[in-house]
Amino acid sequence: MSAEERIRHVPYEGGEKESLRVSLDRHRDVVVWKLAGLDEERARRPLTPSGTNLLGLVKHLAAVEYSWFCETFGRESEPLWFDPYAGEDMVAADDETTEGILAYYARARAAADRAVAELPLETVGTAWDGRKVSMRWVLIHMVEETARHAGHMDIVRELIDGTTGAYPQL
Template identity: 45%
Template sequence: MTPPKTAPDPKADLHRYLQEARDALLWKLEGLSEYDVRRPMTPTGTNLLGLVKHVASVELGYLGDTFGRPSGEPMPWLDEGAEDNADMWATADESREYIVGLYRRAWAHADATLDALALDAVGRVPWWPSGKDEVTLHHAVVRVIADTHRHAGHADIVRELMDGAVGEKQGSNSIPPVDAEWWEDYRSRLERVARQASPSD
């Protein structure tokens, strides 16, 4: 077996995939009005700025509080007695600049935890049941990566529904370079196939 050309660096790998998801999520806000970044685009209210607020809270919890490294950031939407889903939308007083700034500070805080601790360091998740609340840093980072990529995917769909903008990341959208007519024909074809596959529906 040929040895790898570079030494493995698990922390660098984890950080890379986390940062890619972070960047993708924030990119989906670019070029939109204050209204559009808050606009609920699904029956359950999914909106772009709310997704950012949520993932910022997740990072500060799993990669901060869990390892005895509280950020000091006030997050009243997570307080006991806060209304349901308060972390999934921004109030009129919570500006885009504030939420994006919170997320960037969450990155820095989480990255400092990743730098400071070994991947096998054990923390306790405050909101998990006692006795079942221990977690390694490795597990916590993977959990945050999975959550952030999931919500970046939500943001992809929300943004496409909003104004047709698509793509994985700036400068590399992973979309065939075709025109709107091609996409309309493609979508119509998929609709026909779906109907042919389920004639009894």
């Protein structure tokens, strides 16, 4: 399969759930690609005053995928080994590796994908803060959340080595 064929495209005439899911997957793929070819030091290098780094952003996105798609709808979620309320989801600890965080993200994506596949868009769950939210709302929120952080990753990766763009050069 060529690089062009691997790039996901939102269907021009697809259904609502399919379109939201493909849109989310496009941004998820960018998140993973932004770590490609980096060593451990560059993947965790903080490049903003707040400490934003690529591995921390991926770790955060994995945690929120589990939270919004699984915990909200009473589905199984991987236990956290860090405290997201203390900001520990935004940094990679010394014993966490790129490989380990990417594997965590892959597991979170798979669990989220199962929830999306199995639950109708109208399904209502309870968010971490007690709000009632639909699967439709969660999908829209996670497209926004992932796109926002993929944009952060664009900037951080460019500061690391000059790599830009949403996908590898075709």
